[in-house]
Amino acid sequence: MNNITDIHYGPLPADSPYVKPFRFHYTQNGKQKSWDLLKVHDSVSIVIFNVTRKKLVFVKQFRPAVYHGIISGDGVEPGCIDMKKYPPELAVTMELCAGIIDKPISTIEIAREEVLEECGYDIPVERIEEIIRYRSGVGTSGAEQTLFYAEVTDEDKIASAGGGVDDEIIDVVEYDLEEARKLTDKGTVITSPPSFLFGLLWFLTNRAPKN
Amino acid sequence: MNNITDIHYGPLPADSPYVKPFRFHYTQNGKQKSWDLLKVHDSVSIVIFNVTRKKLVFVKQFRPAVYHGIISGDGVEPGCIDMKKYPPELAVTMELCAGIIDKPISTIEIAREEVLEECGYDIPVERIEEIIRYRSGVGTSGAEQTLFYAEVTDEDKIASAGGGVDDEIIDVVEYDLEEARKLTDKGTVITSPPSFLFGLLWFLTNRAPKN
Numbered sequence: 001m002n003n004i005t006d007i008h009y010g011p012l013p014a015d016s017p018y019v020k021p022f023r024f025h026y027t028q029n030g031k032q033k034s035w036d037l038l039k040v041h042d043s044v045s046i047v048i049f050n051v052t053r054k055k056l057v058f059v060k061q062f063r064p065a066v067y068h069g070i071i072s073g074d075g076v077e078p079g080c081i082d083m084k085k086y087p088p089e090l091a092v093t094m095e096l097c098a099g100i101i102d103k104p105i106s107t108i109e110i111a112r113e114e115v116l117e118e119c120g121y122d123i124p125v126e127r128i129e130e131i132i133r134y135r136s137g138v139g140t141s142g143a144e145q146t147l148f149y150a151e152v153t154d155e156d157k158i159a160s161a162g163g164g165v166d167d168e169i170i171d172v173v174e175y176d177l178e179e180a181r182k183l184t185d186k187g188t189v190i191t192s193p194p195s196f197l198f199g200l201l202w203f204l205t206n207r208a209p210k211n
Numbered sequence: 212m213n214n215i216t217d218i219h220y221g222p223l224p225a226d227s228p229y230v231k232p233f234r235f236h237y238t239q240n241g242k243q244k245s246w247d248l249l250k251v252h253d254s255v256s257i258v259i260f261n262v263t264r265k266k267l268v269f270v271k272q273f274r275p276a277v278y279h280g281i282i283s284g285d286g287v288e289p290g291c292i293d294m295k296k297y298p299p300e301l302a303v304t305m306e307l308c309a310g311i312i313d314k315p316i317s318t319i320e321i322a323r324e325e326v327l328e329e330c331g332y333d334i335p336v337e338r339i340e341e342i343i344r345y346r347s348g349v350g351t352s353g354a355e356q357t358l359f360y361a362e363v364t365d366e367d368k369i370a371s372a373g374g375g376v377d378d379e380i381i382d383v384v385e386y387d388l389e390e391a392r393k394l395t396d397k398g399t400v401i402t403s404p405p406s407f408l409f410g411l412l413w414f415l416t417n418r419a420p421k422n
Binding site for chain 2: 003004005006007008009010011012013016018019021022023024025026027028029030031032033035036037038039040042062063064065066067068069070072073088091093095129130131132133134135136137138139140141142143144145167169184185186187188189190191192193194195196197198201202204205206
């Protein structure tokens with residue numbers, strides 16, 4: 001998945017369908033204020049536990065945003081990225097199965113589709129449990145994310161499915177409970193988002209088998 | 212804090228110091244791809260536990276991004292916001308004490324300043340413990356956030372401090388452990404970000420007093 005070359009970047013075209021920035025104005029206690037924002041889609045995220053093998057199912061993928069976060073933190077300019085020093089593997093993240101809500105179907109149906117498309121498990125919505133809704137960001141975008149939980153078995157697996165659709169390149173990985181628990185230990189430095197860490201710890205606290 | 216009026220929004224000026232959108236290009240497995248991104252600052256976030264009163268210390272504030280997320284989810288257009296139907300209180304979030312890294316001082320010093328400026332507790336860096344580093348977002352911005360933990364006492368409180376600096380309007384709130392634990396229960400719908408939920412659950416799992 002990591003055969004990535006020729007990284008560069010430039011201005012955002014005005015017609016980007018994904019990133020729609022704008023300035024928000026308001027008056028608070030008589031004082032005019034503004035805040036620069038971004039419109040992003042609401043989304044779903046699913047903690048998947050394979051009960052046949054007692055493994056958590058996560059996804060890994062190259063994330064341009066994380067790559068940029070790493071190089072810009074070091075002050076690297078857009079036109080001169082040393083890909084030996086900054087190999088794309090640095091920005092391969094581990095995440096929960098997830099997806100944006102970009103179709104007029106229910107949130108749980110979106111979750112069902114993502115479990116199939118990204119991880120290859122075909123389960124009905126009745127086996128998907130809604131856990132918590134929160135805002136995926138509060139600084140620049142306030143989109144809602146719904147966290148779900150699903151237990152799957154090896155028998156739910158469709159051999160030809162998983163890994164994403166269209167242009168997506170997604171690796172499915174499995175973690176046993178002990179390995180997964182270590183990811184929330186003090187001292188961890190991880191490219192995952194906080195929603196991954198919360199979903200994982202919520203599972204370990206509330207749903208993980210006790211032995 | 213919620214005396215908020217005259218909400219409207221418009222295009223992002225090209226010189227925004229906060230939101231710097233751009234298009235990122237790369238080639239993956241021989242295929243040219245692009246991803247639209249945003250440069251945001253790295254940040255810190257601090258779980259604060261007042262051991263004198265056995266209370267967690269959180270902050271509340273009006274978040275334009277969350278307000279926009281709520282109204283745009285309902286299809287409300289920028290020029291005609293019904294503030295009776297959508298009162299600003301809907302977008303007052305509960306979060307961990309936090310701040311962006313916008314000064315050339317160490318990350319833990321930034322954390323120390325935020326604990327003082329937002330919550331009014333004056334403690335040395337030796338009493339602030341680094342927990343985990345993760346990426347605060349992986350879709351549109353890949354900035355790093357460092358999660359810290361600090362125990363404070365009533366004696367650390369500076370009467371004149373807290374509530375933010377400059378234009379910030381921040382309320383400090385306290386939660387006992389039982390109230391806080393409920394926020395991570397199944398069925399919660401909250402305007403907080405996942406980093407809040409993770410920091411809270413990490414504390415409950417690893418640092419909360421056991422009785």
